[in-house]
Amino acid sequence: MDSNKAKNLEQILESSIKDPKDLTRYLYYRKKLKEEGLSDFISILPLGAAINWARANSVWPLTFGIACCAIEMMAVGASKFDLDRFGSGVFRATPRQTDLMIVAGTVTYKLAPRIKKLYEQMPSPKYVIAMGACASSGGPYTQLGYQVIKGVDKIIPVDVYIPGCPPRPEALIDAVLLLQDKISKTIPQQEAI
Amino acid sequence: MNYELISSKLNEKFSTNQNQLNTSTAGDPYFLINKEQLLPICQYLKENEELWFNFLKLITAVDQGDKFSSVYHLYSYKYEFGITLKVDLEKTNPVVDSLCGLYKAANWLERECYDLMGIIYKGHPDLRRILLPLDWQGYPLRKDYVAPTEYNGIDNT
Numbered sequence: 521m522d523s524n525k526a527k528n529l530e531q532i533l534e535s536s537i538k539d540p541k542d543l544t545r546y547l548y549y550r551k552k553l554k555e556e557g558l559s560d561f562i563s564i565l566p567l568g569a570a571i572n573w574a575r576a577n578s579v580w581p582l583t584f585g586i587a588c589c590a591i592e593m594m595a596v597g598a599s600k601f602d603l604d605r606f607g608s609g610v611f612r613a614t615p616r617q618t619d620l621m622i623v624a625g626t627v628t629y630k631l632a633p634r635i636k637k638l639y640e641q642m643p644s645p646k647y648v649i650a651m652g653a654c655a656s657s658g659g660p661y662t663q664l665g666y667q668v669i670k671g672v673d674k675i676i677p678v679d680v681y682i683p684g685c686p687p688r689p690e691a692l693i694d695a696v697l698l699l700q701d702k703i704s705k706t707i708p709q710q711e712a713i
Numbered sequence: 714m715n716y717e718l719i720s721s722k723l724n725e726k727f728s729t730n731q732n733q734l735n736t737s738t739a740g741d742p743y744f745l746i747n748k749e750q751l752l753p754i755c756q757y758l759k760e761n762e763e764l765w766f767n768f769l770k771l772i773t774a775v776d777q778g779d780k781f782s783s784v785y786h787l788y789s790y791k792y793e794f795g796i797t798l799k800v801d802l803e804k805t806n807p808v809v810d811s812l813c814g815l816y817k818a819a820n821w822l823e824r825e826c827y828d829l830m831g832i833i834y835k836g837h838p839d840l841r842r843i844l845l846p847l848d849w850q851g852y853p854l855r856k857d858y859v860a861p862t863e864y865n866g867i868d869n870t
């Protein structure tokens with residue numbers, strides 16, 4: 521590995537460690553490896569940070585478009601905006617294989633129990649992005665929409681909200697990046713490790 | 714095909730002057746017909762060789778404040794001509810005959826009007842709500858409808 525690339529990787533790994541105690545330990549072992557002349561072959565990382573790094577870079581969304589916002593979500597998945605660059609392009613057709621639910625559209629009372637069921641079928645850890653004004657607050661239906669839930673957060677917990685009607689594809693990408701940031705800052709639970 | 718032909722044919726067959734052609738309002742002319750005569754008139758319009766209204770495009774309903782209207786849009790593929798029929802119903806008891814026996818398309822259209830406006834189609838084989846949840850209360854497109862503040866434990870404010 522040429523030294524420039526190695527430097528780069530070291531920096532990336534370093535920045536993914538949020539716990540200061542872990543960081544000191546990491547730097548200590550890295551120094552040790554260098555002294556032994558093994559740093560070309562072995563990279564080290566605290567297990568929690570490694571798990572977070574893996575989780576944050578493979579957030580698989582559910583194929584789940586419920587109104588006009590879904591058109592923008594499809595654009596994000598397609599080649600022009602290419603969500604796959606961030607590891608989130610794998611839209612799964614079953615909730616059992618997903619980590620992320622992008623609520624892309626208007627949530628009606630008739631749909632609410634189904635959304636809840638889909639959310640409960642997803643394995644933990646799971647995340648929700650409320651895409652667009654409808655999913656965040658009822659949007660254009662706030663006043664007169666007798667059939668619309670005023671925000672999907674009334675039935676399931678939401679991690680990231682995106683404003684807009686519909687939001688630009690870049691906004692959805694930004695939300696995914698925010699979510700990745702959030703995931704890499706969490707401390708994984710003991711049983712998960 | 715034109716409105717005069719249909720009008721004269723209807724008057725000839727159904728000898729009342731209750732089934733008028735109304736051209737006074739903006740938009741397409743329509744026939745305001747008697748509630749009891751809806752079924753026979755539709756059957757006549759559908760089966761008469763010179764009219765042949767074999768396609769039911771749409772059924773809608775209107776809340777006029779003091780009464781309801783059920784509106785039917787028929788189309789003749791053979792003569793490429795469409796007409797509108799209107800039936801006035803009382804506010805307290807909006808019941809009208811179902812067209813399901815004549816047109817298969819009427820099934821879901823009438824269910825929709827029942828769901829949103831609460832018009833009862835007598836003789837419909839399966840008159841249930843079609844868009845809203847089955848346990849929904851009230852008919853939302855009526856003028857006096859008040860949206861619920863809560864539905865099945867989900868807050869609506």
Ligand code: SF4
Pocket residue numbers: 587588589590624625626651652653654655659660684685686687
């Ligand atoms: S926020 Fe706008 S674009 Fe998105 S689902 Fe609602 S109405 Fe459609």
